[in-house]
Amino acid sequence: MHFENKKLSLYTRKEFSDKLFKVGIVEVSLREAERTTAHHLRKRNTGMSEMQEDLKRSERMPKFQPPLPENVGLTTKLDSIVAWGRKNSLWPLPFGTACCGIEMMSVMGPKYDLARYGAEVVRFSPRQSDLLLIAGTITTKMAPIVKTIYAQMLEPKYVISMGVCACSGGFYRAYHVLQGVDQVVPVDVYIPGCPPAPEAVLDGIMLLQRMIATGQPRPWKTAWEEANP
Amino acid sequence: MKTMEVLKEELYSRFPEFASSIQIFSNFGDVTLTCPKELILPLLGHFKNRGRFDLLMDICGVDYPERAQRFEVVYHLFSSKSGDRIRVKCGVEEGKSIKSVTPLWKGANWFEREAYDLYGIQFEGHPNLTRILCHHQFVGHALRKDYPADKVQLCTSPLPFHLNGNGSGESGEDEESLVPLNIGPSHPATHGTLRILTLLDGERVKKADVEIGYLHRCFEKMAEVHSYTQVIPFTDRLNYCSAPMNNIGYCRTIERMLGVEIPSRAQAMRVILAELSRIIDHFVCIGANAVDIGALTGFFYLFELRERVYNLFEKLCGARLTVSLTRIGGMAADAPEGWFDDLTQTLKHLRKGIDEVDRLLTKNKIWMERTQIAGAISAEQAIQWGYTGPCLRAAGVNLDLRRLKPYYGYETLDFEVPVGTTGDVYDRYLVRMEEMRQSIRIIEQVIKQMPGGDYILRDKSFVLPEKKDVYGNIEGLMNHFMLVVKGIHPPVGEIYDATEAANGELGFYLVSDGSGCPYRLKVRPPCFPIFQSLPECITGGLVADVIAILGSMNVIAGELDR
Structure with a gap:
C-alpha cells in the first residue's frame, strides 16, 4: 500500500482533530500490512482510544495560544506525519553491557535527559521497543543473544551502536570479542568514543531522528533481512 | 609473619617426606613457596586449619610452554587477621591433573573453572569442571601462549537453560513439577551481562545457578600483547564504575616491582581519586539496587551527584568515565588551577546529597522490608567464599586493606571502617553509605595537607620526558622514542599487589620475563568470588529477593568477566 501522494488538508481546529483521528486509523491499516502479529494490533487499537482521549483532554485544557483562524490551512503528507510521530517517540531498549552502559545511564539521567527527545520510555522487552541501543562490548558469547533480541523487536525498528567496542570491537582485538556488532544486526547509527560523551549520544539520536524524518532508505537493513530470512 | 626460616622448619617437620621438594623464597618481598602437586591439598589444608591463612584470594594458571611441567597453578592466600600473604605454586604437566581445593574453600570453585577454561588445567575432584568465561562451543584454551590473541x-548458539552446574539446593525427583525461570542476560536487573537460572516452587527458589562470561573481553590476553603503559587504558575498563582505582592498583603493582616510591603529591592525588571513585561506585551500586527493587528516585538523585564528580575528572584529564589518570611513576598531569576549590565545593554537594538519599531510603519501610534479612551471610561463610570489601564488612569482619596494610599514607588519616552484623542487603547498604561519608572525610583531610612538589617521578627509565624536552633537545627525543618503542622493562620475577577497591580487594598478579610486555597479568576481581556465592544465597528464598541480593553484591561485569 502506498500513501505517499495522498495529501490531507485540515481546516478548522475541530476538523483538524477529527482528521488527525482519521490519520490514526489510516496508520493502523498501513501497519496492518506491515505487521503480522495480532498482539501488536491490539496494542495499537487500544492506543487509538488513548489518542482520542488525549485530543479531548487537550480541548479541555486552557488555551495558551490564540485559536487558529478559520481560514488557515495545514497540509501534510501522511508519510511525514507518521515519521514525525515515530521519530519523537522512540522507545529504546538499552542493551548496556559494559562501560558505555554507565554513560548511557548518564544520558538518561537528570543532566542530559534523553526524555527531551521523546525517548525516555525505556523498555527492556524487545516487543515493546523500537530502538535497540547497543552500548558496550559484545562478545561472541553475547552475539547470538543480541541477534535474538533484534529479531524479537517489531517493525519499524532501528539500531544504534554506541561506543567503538560495539562499532568495531574497539581496542579489544581479542579472541572473544565480536569485531563489530554489525556482523549480527543491521546498525543504523554508529556513535564512536570510548565511551562516547553523552553529547555524542544525543547527536546520534538526533541523526537517527533525521533519518526517520526524511525516510532515508536503509540498504543495510534490507541486506540483513535477505541474509536472515 | 614468622620469618621464612621458621616457616621452613615448621613445614619440614610437618611434611618430612617432602622436605627436599618444598622451596621457600622471597620475590620482591612476597613469600613464595613451591611444592609438588601431590602436596597441594595437605599443605593448603595445613595453612587453613592452623587459622593462619583463612582467605583464599586467588587461583590462577601460568603457561610456560618450554618447561617440562608446562603449567603452573598459583594460589594466593591471605590472613584476615594479620594481613600476611603467601603464594603457593605447583607445576602441572599438560594433560595431568591436580587436586582441587574446593573441599577447603568453596570460593575455589570458579577460580579453578577459570584456570581450566583458559589453560586446560584439570582439577581432580572439582564438582563441575566446565568452561566459565568463554563460549561453551569455544575450541582450545585461550590463555595458552600458542593461542593467537586475535x-x-x-559461535552461534546461546547456552541452553541448564542446572547441571554448581547449582546449589537439593536435586530431587520432583524437579519435573518445578518452574524453570531464566533471568538474563538481557534483563533490567542483571544490567546486561549476568544470567541467573532458577527452578521455582511457587515464589520460592528451589535450585539456582549462574552463568557468566558474557563480557569476557580478554583483558589478560590483551595485557600480554601490549606494553606495560598500554595496559593502563585496559585497566580502566575492568570496574568501569570506579576506573581510577584500577589504574592505581595496576600502576602500584608495577611501581613495587620497579622498586620505586612515587612522590608524595602523586600519592595524595591517588588517595583523592580513589576515594572519589569509591563514592561514585557506591552511588551506582545503591542507585541501581534501589531501582531494581522499585525506588527510582534515588537513582536520579545519585546520578546528579555522579555528574558532579565526572566534572572533576573532566577538568583533570578530559575524560569522564574511563580516565587513565595514573602513569607508572605518578600521575598523568597535575591538577589544574582551582581544581581543589571545585573539589571542596563538590564534596559539600556530595555530603548533602548523601544525606538526602539517606532520608529517602534508610528509614523507608518498603526499603527495609525488601532488604532486611535478604541475603544474610555469616562471617565464616563469607570468608569461605572469599568475600572482601563492603560485603565482607557487612557480615561483621573488620577487614580493610587501608587499615590492615596501609598504603599512600592512609595510616596518617583519620577515618572509621564501618562494620555490619548480619551481612544482609540492608547492612551492605548501610556500610556503603557510611563508607561514602568516611571517604569524604578522608579527601577533606588530604586537601588540607596537600603536599607540593612534582606529580611524577622524573626517572628516564620508565617515565616519558616532558614535551618541551621531546621537542627541544635530542636526549629528550631519544628517551621518548625508546620508551614508546621498547617500553618499560621491569626486572624478571613475579609480584602480587592488592589495593582496597570499592568492591573489595583488587589484586594484580604480574609475572615479568624482563620483556616490554607482561608475561602474565592476572586480575583478582573483588566481585568474582562474591558473585559465585549467589546460587547459595538465593536458594530457599523468594524470587523477588534474588534481585535485591544481586544488586547489593555490586557485580560489575567488566571486572567479573575481564
Whole structure:
C-alpha cells in the first residue's frame, strides 16, 4: 500500500482533530500490512482510544495560544506525519553491557535527559521497543543473544551502536570479542568514543531522528533481512 | 609473619617426606613457596586449619610452554587477621591433573573453572569442571601462549537453560513439577551481562545457578600483547564504575616491582581519586539496587551527584568515565588551577546529597522490608567464599586493606571502617553509605595537607620526558622514542599487589620475563568470588529477593568477566 501522494488538508481546529483521528486509523491499516502479529494490533487499537482521549483532554485544557483562524490551512503528507510521530517517540531498549552502559545511564539521567527527545520510555522487552541501543562490548558469547533480541523487536525498528567496542570491537582485538556488532544486526547509527560523551549520544539520536524524518532508505537493513530470512 | 626460616622448619617437620621438594623464597618481598602437586591439598589444608591463612584470594594458571611441567597453578592466600600473604605454586604437566581445593574453600570453585577454561588445567575432584568465561562451543584454551590473541571464533548458539552446574539446593525427583525461570542476560536487573537460572516452587527458589562470561573481553590476553603503559587504558575498563582505582592498583603493582616510591603529591592525588571513585561506585551500586527493587528516585538523585564528580575528572584529564589518570611513576598531569576549590565545593554537594538519599531510603519501610534479612551471610561463610570489601564488612569482619596494610599514607588519616552484623542487603547498604561519608572525610583531610612538589617521578627509565624536552633537545627525543618503542622493562620475577577497591580487594598478579610486555597479568576481581556465592544465597528464598541480593553484591561485569 502506498500513501505517499495522498495529501490531507485540515481546516478548522475541530476538523483538524477529527482528521488527525482519521490519520490514526489510516496508520493502523498501513501497519496492518506491515505487521503480522495480532498482539501488536491490539496494542495499537487500544492506543487509538488513548489518542482520542488525549485530543479531548487537550480541548479541555486552557488555551495558551490564540485559536487558529478559520481560514488557515495545514497540509501534510501522511508519510511525514507518521515519521514525525515515530521519530519523537522512540522507545529504546538499552542493551548496556559494559562501560558505555554507565554513560548511557548518564544520558538518561537528570543532566542530559534523553526524555527531551521523546525517548525516555525505556523498555527492556524487545516487543515493546523500537530502538535497540547497543552500548558496550559484545562478545561472541553475547552475539547470538543480541541477534535474538533484534529479531524479537517489531517493525519499524532501528539500531544504534554506541561506543567503538560495539562499532568495531574497539581496542579489544581479542579472541572473544565480536569485531563489530554489525556482523549480527543491521546498525543504523554508529556513535564512536570510548565511551562516547553523552553529547555524542544525543547527536546520534538526533541523526537517527533525521533519518526517520526524511525516510532515508536503509540498504543495510534490507541486506540483513535477505541474509536472515 | 614468622620469618621464612621458621616457616621452613615448621613445614619440614610437618611434611618430612617432602622436605627436599618444598622451596621457600622471597620475590620482591612476597613469600613464595613451591611444592609438588601431590602436596597441594595437605599443605593448603595445613595453612587453613592452623587459622593462619583463612582467605583464599586467588587461583590462577601460568603457561610456560618450554618447561617440562608446562603449567603452573598459583594460589594466593591471605590472613584476615594479620594481613600476611603467601603464594603457593605447583607445576602441572599438560594433560595431568591436580587436586582441587574446593573441599577447603568453596570460593575455589570458579577460580579453578577459570584456570581450566583458559589453560586446560584439570582439577581432580572439582564438582563441575566446565568452561566459565568463554563460549561453551569455544575450541582450545585461550590463555595458552600458542593461542593467537586475535583469533575470534564465531559461535552461534546461546547456552541452553541448564542446572547441571554448581547449582546449589537439593536435586530431587520432583524437579519435573518445578518452574524453570531464566533471568538474563538481557534483563533490567542483571544490567546486561549476568544470567541467573532458577527452578521455582511457587515464589520460592528451589535450585539456582549462574552463568557468566558474557563480557569476557580478554583483558589478560590483551595485557600480554601490549606494553606495560598500554595496559593502563585496559585497566580502566575492568570496574568501569570506579576506573581510577584500577589504574592505581595496576600502576602500584608495577611501581613495587620497579622498586620505586612515587612522590608524595602523586600519592595524595591517588588517595583523592580513589576515594572519589569509591563514592561514585557506591552511588551506582545503591542507585541501581534501589531501582531494581522499585525506588527510582534515588537513582536520579545519585546520578546528579555522579555528574558532579565526572566534572572533576573532566577538568583533570578530559575524560569522564574511563580516565587513565595514573602513569607508572605518578600521575598523568597535575591538577589544574582551582581544581581543589571545585573539589571542596563538590564534596559539600556530595555530603548533602548523601544525606538526602539517606532520608529517602534508610528509614523507608518498603526499603527495609525488601532488604532486611535478604541475603544474610555469616562471617565464616563469607570468608569461605572469599568475600572482601563492603560485603565482607557487612557480615561483621573488620577487614580493610587501608587499615590492615596501609598504603599512600592512609595510616596518617583519620577515618572509621564501618562494620555490619548480619551481612544482609540492608547492612551492605548501610556500610556503603557510611563508607561514602568516611571517604569524604578522608579527601577533606588530604586537601588540607596537600603536599607540593612534582606529580611524577622524573626517572628516564620508565617515565616519558616532558614535551618541551621531546621537542627541544635530542636526549629528550631519544628517551621518548625508546620508551614508546621498547617500553618499560621491569626486572624478571613475579609480584602480587592488592589495593582496597570499592568492591573489595583488587589484586594484580604480574609475572615479568624482563620483556616490554607482561608475561602474565592476572586480575583478582573483588566481585568474582562474591558473585559465585549467589546460587547459595538465593536458594530457599523468594524470587523477588534474588534481585535485591544481586544488586547489593555490586557485580560489575567488566571486572567479573575481564
